[in-house]
Amino acid sequence: MPDVTLTTLQELKLKGEKIAMLTAYDATFAQAACQAGVDVLLVGDSLGMVLQGHDSTLPVSMADMAYHTAAVKRGNQGALIISDLPFMAYANLEQTFANSAALMQAGAHMVKLEGAAWLADPIRLLAERGVPVCAHLGLTPQAVNILGGYKVQGRQEAQARQLRADAMALEQAGAAMLLLECVPSELAAEITQSVKIPVIGIGAGSATDGQVLVLHDMLGLSLTGRAPKFVKNFMEGQASIPAALSAYVRAVKDVTFPAAEHGFSA
Ligand SMILES: Nc1nc(=O)c2c([nH]1)NC[C@@H]1CN(c3ccc(C(=O)N[C@@H](CCC(=O)O)C(=O)O)cc3)CN21
Numbered sequence: 001m002p003d004v005t006l007t008t009l010q011e012l013k014l015k016g017e018k019i020a021m022l023t024a025y026d027a028t029f030a031q032a033a034c035q036a037g038v039d040v041l042l043v044g045d046s047l048g049m050v051l052q053g054h055d056s057t058l059p060v061s062m063a064d065m066a067y068h069t070a071a072v073k074r075g076n077q078g079a080l081i082i083s084d085l086p087f088m089a090y091a092n093l094e095q096t097f098a099n100s101a102a103l104m105q106a107g108a109h110m111v112k113l114e115g116a117a118w119l120a121d122p123i124r125l126l127a128e129r130g131v132p133v134c135a136h137l138g139l140t141p142q143a144v145n146i147l148g149g150y151k152v153q154g155r156q157e158a159q160a161r162q163l164r165a166d167a168m169a170l171e172q173a174g175a176a177m178l179l180l181e182c183v184p185s186e187l188a189a190e191i192t193q194s195v196k197i198p199v200i201g202i203g204a205g206s207a208t209d210g211q212v213l214v215l216h217d218m219l220g221l222s223l224t225g226r227a228p229k230f231v232k233n234f235m236e237g238q239a240s241i242p243a244a245l246s247a248y249v250r251a252v253k254d255v256t257f258p259a260a261e262h263g264f265s266a
Protein backbone atom coordinates (compact mmCIF):
# COMPACT_ATOMS: atom_id res chain seq x y z
CA MET A 1 0.00 0.00 0.00
CA PRO A 2 1.14 3.57 -0.62
CA ASP A 3 1.43 5.97 2.35
CA VAL A 4 -1.27 8.09 0.74
CA THR A 5 -4.54 6.19 0.44
CA LEU A 6 -8.13 7.12 -0.31
CA THR A 7 -8.63 7.47 3.43
CA THR A 8 -5.77 9.99 3.59
CA LEU A 9 -7.35 12.04 0.81
CA GLN A 10 -10.77 11.98 2.51
CA GLU A 11 -9.11 13.22 5.72
CA LEU A 12 -7.32 16.00 3.84
CA LYS A 13 -10.67 17.15 2.40
CA LEU A 14 -12.30 17.10 5.86
CA LYS A 15 -9.38 19.03 7.39
CA GLY A 16 -9.41 21.53 4.53
CA GLU A 17 -5.78 20.71 3.65
CA LYS A 18 -5.23 20.88 -0.10
CA ILE A 19 -4.19 17.83 -2.11
CA ALA A 20 -1.16 18.28 -4.39
CA MET A 21 -1.29 16.17 -7.53
CA LEU A 22 1.10 16.23 -10.48
CA THR A 23 1.51 14.16 -13.62
CA ALA A 24 4.46 11.78 -13.81
CA TYR A 25 5.46 9.49 -16.63
CA ASP A 26 8.75 7.97 -15.49
CA ALA A 27 10.54 6.68 -12.41
CA THR A 28 12.94 9.60 -11.89
CA PHE A 29 10.27 12.32 -11.93
CA ALA A 30 7.93 10.13 -9.85
CA GLN A 31 10.63 9.90 -7.18
CA ALA A 32 11.41 13.64 -7.38
CA ALA A 33 7.72 14.53 -7.05
CA CYS A 34 7.37 12.27 -4.02
CA GLN A 35 10.41 13.82 -2.38
CA ALA A 36 8.83 17.26 -2.96
CA GLY A 37 5.70 16.13 -1.10
CA VAL A 38 3.29 15.44 -3.97
CA ASP A 39 0.37 13.39 -2.61
CA VAL A 40 -0.96 11.94 -5.87
CA LEU A 41 0.89 11.05 -9.08
CA LEU A 42 -1.20 11.04 -12.24
CA VAL A 43 0.05 8.95 -15.16
CA GLY A 44 -1.91 11.09 -17.58
CA ASP A 45 -2.72 10.36 -21.20
CA SER A 46 -1.34 13.89 -21.70
CA LEU A 47 1.82 11.85 -22.31
CA GLY A 48 0.58 11.57 -25.89
CA MET A 49 1.15 15.30 -26.19
CA VAL A 50 4.13 16.06 -23.94
CA LEU A 51 6.15 12.85 -24.48
CA GLN A 52 5.02 11.65 -27.91
CA GLY A 53 4.38 15.01 -29.60
CA HIS A 54 0.85 14.30 -30.83
CA ASP A 55 -1.62 17.19 -31.05
CA SER A 56 -4.21 15.37 -28.91
CA THR A 57 -4.42 12.48 -26.44
CA LEU A 58 -6.32 10.24 -28.88
CA PRO A 59 -3.32 8.25 -30.26
CA VAL A 60 -2.32 6.98 -26.78
CA SER A 61 -2.61 3.19 -26.40
CA MET A 62 -3.17 0.89 -23.43
CA ALA A 63 0.38 -0.43 -23.96
CA ASP A 64 1.70 3.14 -23.59
CA MET A 65 -0.28 3.68 -20.37
CA ALA A 66 0.79 0.36 -18.86
CA TYR A 67 4.46 1.01 -19.73
CA HIS A 68 4.51 4.46 -18.10
CA THR A 69 2.47 3.30 -15.10
CA ALA A 70 5.02 0.55 -14.44
CA ALA A 71 7.88 3.09 -14.68
CA VAL A 72 6.15 5.50 -12.27
CA LYS A 73 5.47 2.66 -9.84
CA ARG A 74 9.23 1.89 -9.67
CA GLY A 75 10.08 5.48 -8.72
CA ASN A 76 7.11 6.02 -6.42
CA GLN A 77 7.77 6.67 -2.74
CA GLY A 78 4.40 6.53 -1.04
CA ALA A 79 2.18 8.60 -3.33
CA LEU A 80 -1.18 7.36 -4.61
CA ILE A 81 -0.85 6.53 -8.31
CA ILE A 82 -3.76 7.24 -10.68
CA SER A 83 -3.58 6.16 -14.34
CA ASP A 84 -5.75 7.39 -17.19
CA LEU A 85 -7.66 4.88 -19.25
CA PRO A 86 -6.86 6.13 -22.78
CA PHE A 87 -9.27 6.97 -25.61
CA MET A 88 -11.77 4.15 -26.35
CA ALA A 89 -10.24 1.83 -23.75
CA TYR A 90 -13.54 1.94 -21.78
CA ALA A 91 -15.99 1.86 -24.69
CA ASN A 92 -17.69 -1.26 -23.33
CA LEU A 93 -17.70 -2.98 -19.94
CA GLU A 94 -15.57 -5.96 -20.95
CA GLN A 95 -12.81 -3.63 -22.22
CA THR A 96 -13.21 -1.41 -19.17
CA PHE A 97 -12.58 -4.33 -16.79
CA ALA A 98 -9.64 -5.78 -18.77
CA ASN A 99 -7.94 -2.41 -19.28
CA SER A 100 -8.48 -1.29 -15.68
CA ALA A 101 -6.98 -4.59 -14.54
CA ALA A 102 -3.93 -4.01 -16.74
CA LEU A 103 -3.31 -0.55 -15.24
CA MET A 104 -3.86 -1.76 -11.65
CA GLN A 105 -1.49 -4.68 -12.25
CA ALA A 106 1.09 -2.28 -13.71
CA GLY A 107 1.02 -0.29 -10.44
CA ALA A 108 -1.94 2.10 -10.41
CA HIS A 109 -4.01 2.44 -7.23
CA MET A 110 -6.92 4.11 -9.05
CA VAL A 111 -7.99 4.63 -12.65
CA LYS A 112 -9.39 7.79 -14.22
CA LEU A 113 -12.14 7.87 -16.85
CA GLU A 114 -13.38 10.89 -18.79
CA GLY A 115 -17.11 11.38 -19.20
CA ALA A 116 -20.32 12.34 -17.49
CA ALA A 117 -23.30 10.60 -15.90
CA TRP A 118 -22.94 7.66 -18.34
CA LEU A 119 -19.86 6.63 -16.30
CA ALA A 120 -22.13 5.64 -13.39
CA ASP A 121 -22.39 1.97 -14.39
CA PRO A 122 -18.67 1.42 -15.10
CA ILE A 123 -17.76 3.26 -11.88
CA ARG A 124 -20.11 1.16 -9.77
CA LEU A 125 -19.01 -2.11 -11.38
CA LEU A 126 -15.29 -1.28 -11.07
CA ALA A 127 -15.68 -0.30 -7.41
CA GLU A 128 -17.50 -3.60 -6.73
CA ARG A 129 -14.48 -5.36 -8.25
CA GLY A 130 -11.91 -3.47 -6.17
CA VAL A 131 -10.95 -0.66 -8.52
CA PRO A 132 -11.36 2.91 -7.24
CA VAL A 133 -12.29 5.38 -9.98
CA CYS A 134 -11.65 9.08 -10.49
CA ALA A 135 -14.24 10.62 -12.82
CA HIS A 136 -12.86 13.40 -15.06
CA LEU A 137 -15.57 16.00 -15.86
CA GLY A 138 -15.76 19.35 -17.63
CA LEU A 139 -13.18 19.69 -20.41
CA THR A 140 -12.57 16.05 -21.29
CA PRO A 141 -9.67 16.10 -23.80
CA GLN A 142 -10.52 12.70 -25.31
CA ALA A 143 -13.74 14.37 -26.56
CA VAL A 144 -11.91 17.31 -28.16
CA ASN A 145 -13.46 16.50 -31.55
CA ILE A 146 -16.95 16.66 -30.06
CA LEU A 147 -16.20 19.78 -27.99
CA GLY A 148 -14.65 21.65 -30.93
CA GLY A 149 -11.43 22.48 -29.11
CA TYR A 150 -9.94 22.76 -25.63
CA LYS A 151 -12.61 25.14 -24.32
CA VAL A 152 -13.97 26.06 -20.92
CA GLN A 153 -17.06 23.97 -20.05
CA GLY A 154 -20.09 24.85 -17.93
CA ARG A 155 -20.36 28.54 -18.72
CA GLN A 156 -24.04 28.36 -19.76
CA GLU A 157 -26.49 27.74 -16.92
CA ALA A 158 -27.91 24.58 -18.54
CA GLN A 159 -24.40 23.09 -18.86
CA ALA A 160 -23.56 24.11 -15.30
CA ARG A 161 -26.72 22.41 -14.02
CA GLN A 162 -25.79 19.27 -15.96
CA LEU A 163 -22.28 19.25 -14.48
CA ARG A 164 -23.63 19.59 -10.92
CA ALA A 165 -26.03 16.69 -11.56
CA ASP A 166 -23.27 14.54 -13.13
CA ALA A 167 -20.99 15.12 -10.13
CA MET A 168 -23.70 14.04 -7.67
CA ALA A 169 -24.67 11.01 -9.78
CA LEU A 170 -21.08 9.80 -10.01
CA GLU A 171 -20.49 10.23 -6.28
CA GLN A 172 -23.67 8.21 -5.78
CA ALA A 173 -22.37 5.53 -8.17
CA GLY A 174 -19.27 5.12 -6.00
CA ALA A 175 -16.62 7.37 -7.58
CA ALA A 176 -13.65 7.77 -5.25
CA MET A 177 -12.65 11.17 -6.62
CA LEU A 178 -13.69 13.80 -9.14
CA LEU A 179 -11.45 15.83 -11.43
CA LEU A 180 -12.81 19.09 -12.85
CA GLU A 181 -10.97 20.53 -15.85
CA CYS A 182 -11.54 24.06 -17.19
CA VAL A 183 -14.82 24.98 -15.51
CA PRO A 184 -15.70 28.37 -13.98
CA SER A 185 -14.19 28.72 -10.48
CA GLU A 186 -17.59 29.46 -8.92
CA LEU A 187 -19.13 26.27 -10.34
CA ALA A 188 -16.14 24.17 -9.21
CA ALA A 189 -16.53 25.62 -5.70
CA GLU A 190 -20.22 24.66 -5.58
CA ILE A 191 -19.55 21.11 -6.78
CA THR A 192 -16.68 20.69 -4.29
CA GLN A 193 -18.99 21.63 -1.42
CA SER A 194 -21.83 19.43 -2.65
CA VAL A 195 -19.91 16.12 -2.64
CA LYS A 196 -18.07 14.26 0.15
CA ILE A 197 -15.40 12.79 -2.15
CA PRO A 198 -12.23 14.78 -2.93
CA VAL A 199 -12.43 17.08 -5.97
CA ILE A 200 -9.22 17.95 -7.83
CA GLY A 201 -9.14 20.90 -10.20
CA ILE A 202 -7.14 22.06 -13.21
CA GLY A 203 -8.34 25.41 -14.50
CA ALA A 204 -11.14 25.19 -11.93
CA GLY A 205 -10.10 27.82 -9.39
CA SER A 206 -8.73 27.55 -5.85
CA ALA A 207 -11.78 26.18 -4.01
CA THR A 208 -11.40 22.55 -5.09
CA ASP A 209 -9.88 20.09 -2.60
CA GLY A 210 -6.68 19.86 -4.62
CA GLN A 211 -4.87 20.83 -7.80
CA VAL A 212 -3.20 19.03 -10.65
CA LEU A 213 -0.88 20.28 -13.41
CA VAL A 214 1.01 18.62 -16.23
CA LEU A 215 4.66 18.25 -15.13
CA HIS A 216 6.15 19.77 -18.29
CA ASP A 217 3.82 22.80 -18.09
CA MET A 218 4.78 23.66 -14.49
CA LEU A 219 8.47 23.32 -15.39
CA GLY A 220 7.98 25.96 -18.08
CA LEU A 221 8.25 23.60 -21.04
CA SER A 222 5.81 23.85 -23.95
CA LEU A 223 5.84 22.34 -27.43
CA THR A 224 3.38 24.92 -28.76
CA GLY A 225 4.96 27.98 -27.18
CA ARG A 226 1.77 29.04 -25.39
CA ALA A 227 0.59 27.35 -22.23
CA PRO A 228 -3.09 27.27 -21.14
CA LYS A 229 -4.22 30.07 -18.82
CA PHE A 230 -4.29 27.78 -15.76
CA VAL A 231 -0.56 26.98 -16.00
CA LYS A 232 2.06 28.59 -13.78
CA ASN A 233 5.79 28.15 -14.44
CA PHE A 234 7.22 27.06 -11.07
CA MET A 235 10.81 27.10 -12.38
CA GLU A 236 10.66 30.89 -12.22
CA GLY A 237 12.76 31.96 -9.25
CA GLN A 238 13.95 28.41 -8.56
CA ALA A 239 17.44 27.06 -9.18
CA SER A 240 16.56 23.41 -9.71
CA ILE A 241 13.75 21.06 -10.69
CA PRO A 242 13.43 19.66 -7.13
CA ALA A 243 13.06 23.25 -5.85
CA ALA A 244 10.36 23.96 -8.46
CA LEU A 245 8.45 20.80 -7.50
CA SER A 246 8.63 21.83 -3.83
CA ALA A 247 7.44 25.35 -4.70
CA TYR A 248 4.42 23.83 -6.47
CA VAL A 249 3.48 21.67 -3.48
CA ARG A 250 3.91 24.62 -1.11
CA ALA A 251 1.78 26.90 -3.34
CA VAL A 252 -1.02 24.31 -3.55
CA LYS A 253 -0.95 23.65 0.21
CA ASP A 254 -0.98 27.34 1.19
CA VAL A 255 -3.48 28.16 -1.59
CA THR A 256 -1.29 30.78 -3.27
CA PHE A 257 -1.76 28.70 -6.44
CA PRO A 258 -4.02 28.95 -8.34
CA ALA A 259 -4.48 32.74 -8.26
CA ALA A 260 -7.58 34.36 -9.76
CA GLU A 261 -5.72 34.87 -13.06
CA HIS A 262 -5.31 31.08 -13.47
CA GLY A 263 -9.08 30.48 -13.31
CA PHE A 264 -12.10 31.10 -15.54
CA SER A 265 -15.23 33.12 -14.82
CA ALA A 266 -18.73 32.08 -15.78
N1 LIG B 1 0.77 19.99 -21.82
C1 LIG B 1 -0.52 19.70 -21.56
N2 LIG B 1 -1.13 20.34 -20.55
C2 LIG B 1 -2.42 20.10 -20.27
O1 LIG B 1 -2.96 20.69 -19.30
C3 LIG B 1 -3.13 19.14 -21.05
C4 LIG B 1 -2.43 18.49 -22.09
N3 LIG B 1 -1.15 18.78 -22.33
N4 LIG B 1 -3.03 17.56 -22.85
C5 LIG B 1 -4.35 17.11 -22.52
C6 LIG B 1 -5.16 18.20 -22.00
C7 LIG B 1 -5.46 19.31 -23.00
N5 LIG B 1 -5.59 20.42 -22.12
C8 LIG B 1 -5.83 21.76 -22.48
C9 LIG B 1 -5.20 22.32 -23.57
C10 LIG B 1 -5.43 23.65 -23.91
C11 LIG B 1 -6.30 24.42 -23.14
C12 LIG B 1 -6.52 25.85 -23.50
O2 LIG B 1 -5.74 26.44 -24.22
N6 LIG B 1 -7.57 26.48 -22.99
C13 LIG B 1 -7.88 27.89 -23.21
C14 LIG B 1 -9.31 28.17 -22.79
C15 LIG B 1 -10.12 28.71 -23.93
C16 LIG B 1 -11.47 29.18 -23.45
O3 LIG B 1 -11.50 30.28 -22.85
O4 LIG B 1 -12.48 28.48 -23.67
C17 LIG B 1 -6.95 28.75 -22.34
O5 LIG B 1 -6.78 29.93 -22.69
O6 LIG B 1 -6.42 28.27 -21.35
C18 LIG B 1 -6.93 23.85 -22.06
C19 LIG B 1 -6.69 22.51 -21.72
C20 LIG B 1 -5.35 20.04 -20.75
N7 LIG B 1 -4.50 18.89 -20.88
Ligand SMILES: CC(C)C(=O)C(=O)O
Binding pocket: 023, 042, 043, 044, 045, 046, 047, 084, 136, 179, 181, 202, 212, 213, 214
Ligand atom coordinates in the same frame (compact mmCIF):
# COMPACT_ATOMS: atom_id res chain seq x y z
C1 LIG C 1 -4.54 17.14 -17.35
C2 LIG C 1 -4.79 15.95 -16.50
C3 LIG C 1 -5.98 16.13 -15.63
C4 LIG C 1 -4.89 14.69 -17.32
O1 LIG C 1 -5.92 14.05 -17.46
C5 LIG C 1 -3.69 14.24 -18.02
O2 LIG C 1 -2.57 14.68 -17.67
O3 LIG C 1 -3.82 13.41 -18.92
Ligand SMILES: [Mg+2]
Binding pocket: 044, 045, 046, 057, 084, 141
Ligand atom coordinates in the same frame (compact mmCIF):
# COMPACT_ATOMS: atom_id res chain seq x y z
MG1 LIG D 1 -5.83 12.74 -19.13
